[in-house]
Amino acid sequence: LERNLCMSRMPHQGAPMGPPGTPYGGSPAVRPGLTNQAMEASRKRPAPSQQQIQQQQAVQNRNRKKPVGFPGPNEMPGRQMDMREAQSDPTIGSNRCPGCSTVSLHSNILGFFLPFLSISPFSPFCSAKRRKMADKILPQRIRELVPESQAYMDLLAFERKLDQTIMRKRVDIQEALKRPMKQKRKLRLYISNTFNPAKPDGEDSEGSIASWELRVEGKLLDDPGKMKRKFSSFFKSLVIELDKDLYGPDNHLVEWHRTPTTQETDGFQVKRPGDVNVRCTLLLMLDYQPPQFKLDPRLARLLGIHTQTRSSIIQALWQYVKTNKLQDSHDKEYINCDKYFQQIFDCPRLKFSEIPQRLTNLLLPPDPIVINHIISVDPNDQKKTACYDIDVEVEDPLKAQMSSFLLSTANQQEIASLDNKIHETIESINQLKIQRDFMLSFSRDPKGYIQDWLKSQSRDLKLMTDVVGNPEEERRAEFYHQPWSQEAVSRYFYCKIQQRRQELEQALALRNT
The missing domain is CATH 1.10.245.10 (SWIB/MDM2 domain)
Structure with a gap:
């Protein structure tokens, strides 16, 4: 085992060897007097492809990374140890018991290999890509090792179902908000009047004329909203028509029409001189949203x-x-x-x-609401207030709740924070699973596992150094006694002769000019 480890760390001795072209680890051998030019394109080694470059970078990144929970190469006990150090270590001497020596040897071997135990380049640690739902799923192997993890998978399935339900509901709410959401309510209209009789002689002459005052007010019945809606907001226009015989053709109409700059009010008030009962007609035009029409x-x-x-x-x-x-x-x-x-x-x-x-x-245009009312000036008349109920359409209070639900981001940060914690926990579990598999494989068959590990490292080294071919075969002399070697030598010298001829022709042409 120690011999294999030492050989894997020893550099190759002697001149580099390889097939025609650029030898493995060295420069091409050429005849004396010939320039060091590249050989024919057909015998060149191909340039590394984009996939090979990515594989090299992945291996380099993997070897640079340090596994979670393992000491680094400069830390004890995981620092890289030369086998000579291991042999000189007193804890591995023959004076110790075989069991202690075996444990110490395993510790040193682990110290050599732990720096290479790295995270896969495709794991969440190596990429900053957007995390997905699949990253929360525990692998089947971990679920078999830890039966209690099934409860987590059940919660994950419930979360997925809940997310789908919420997403469907959000789509339904968005579609519902595109349509007008109205609710029919009762608007109670209060029409009242007060009479101010004429004052006796000798008092202020300005207040000696009798007058009356008409008030039009209203409110929604059983309004659960905290914000009370102004009375004028329900109407587009209001016209009060007084008796034309009493107030003439120019002063018998009182009109209010909504404009873009209109300020809402809780009621309307009309004051006129008079001491007799007055017949009046109220014309109220509701403000329909969206507009309605009479057919x-x-x-x-x-x-x-x-x-x-x-x-x-x-x-x-x-x-x-x-x-x-x-x-x-x-x-x-x-x-x-x-x-x-x-x-x-x-x-x-x-x-x-x-x-x-x-x-x-x-x-x-829709018909206005017509109300006939008598303004009474009789001081003995107790019934000076009339009530009327009008059907109006108001915004459904559920619409405001739906809009606030779509715009609410209060819980998004908390959900994102919990998702990050879940992802970090799953990543830690996956990394611990890698470490556990490493330890189990090493404990079951230390020699076989180390040999497999060396083969894996050899493949990574080949990718990192862009080696084409099989270096193990190229080390042997039989490799160069194959039929292709004669043809390769002939082509190589032919290319060199042609190259030299072109250089001589160019030199002679320059001399003649």
């Missing part, structure tokens, strides 16, 4: 829809076409109008893509 009476009777969004109306039309089989059997793009469609669209046949354009003349 033409003929189309409304056909579809059973009074007011709806444009997309819902087109969808209802398509449902009517499918139910009544109006789509052309030969050209699916066209619709054969029945008698109702002919009355509405005024044509026997049309493309379905033309319907949105034709609907423009059939869609009208």
Whole structure:
């Protein structure tokens, strides 16, 4: 065993030998007087390929790396020891017991080989590539060695299933957010008025005129939201029409219309002089989002829809076409109008893509909400407040939660940190498995394992030094007595003669000029 180890570390003696071309470890031998030029291209050794270069770099990186949990080459007991040191070591002397000598010898041999026990160049330690789910999986061999690891694999399978479920839910939420999410609620409208009678004579003349004040307010019923929505945000416009006979044609209308710069308010207030009951009409136009339209009476009777969004109306039309089989059997793009469609669209046949354009003349603004109210100035009248419930559409509170769920990154950092810990633990386990296999193989058959290891190191050395051929065969004289050697020598000298002839011709040509 020691002899094999020493021979593996001894350099070759004598001149380097090899087949024609660049010999192994030396420069080509040439005849005296001939320039040292490369031989014919057919006999050249090929340049190393990209794959060979990568293999060389991988071997060099592997030999430079230090295994986890093992001492380095300059540390005890894993430093590289010459066998002469091992022989001179008193702990390996013949005076020790055979068992102690064997243990010490094994320790020294391990000290020689441990620096070469390296991490595979394709392991996570050697690449900065993005870690994947597969990197968390324990190898089957480790699971067989440690039965308790099955619990970890069960958790990993559950995590994968949970991730898939969350991913599907995120996609569903993204699709749901693209559609309007509305919820019907009740808006309670409060219409109240107060009367300020005229003051007696002798007091301030400015306050002697009787007047009344009308207030329009409202709130959502059972609103669970913390942020209360302003009353004016539900409406696009509000018109209060007073009695024209009392206030004339120029002062009987009070109007409010939404503008881009409108500031929301909790109510509206109107104050006018008067001491008699006043009839008024309130016209409230809801602010629909998305916009809604009132259908033409003929189309409304056909579809059973009074007011709806444009997309819902087109969808209802398509449902009517499918139910009544109006789509052309030969050209699916066209619709054969029945008698109702002919009355509405005024044509026997049309493309379905033309319907949105034709609907423009059939869609009208929605009807306003009309409320008739009497402003009472009777001081004995106790019922001066009227309540009305209006159906309105508000944003679904679930939409805000869905948006916050998609935008939330609070747990991402914690999840990433835990993933990194899992990857590091798995890498440590895999490295410990490599070390365990090394120790087990060495303990079962030290001699055979070291011989296999030397063969592996020899192959790595061949890749690192770009050796072509088999150096072991090239060391023997029989290698050069094969038929190819005569042809190689002839070609070699022929190339040298041709090269020398070209040089002489060039020299003579320069002399003649």
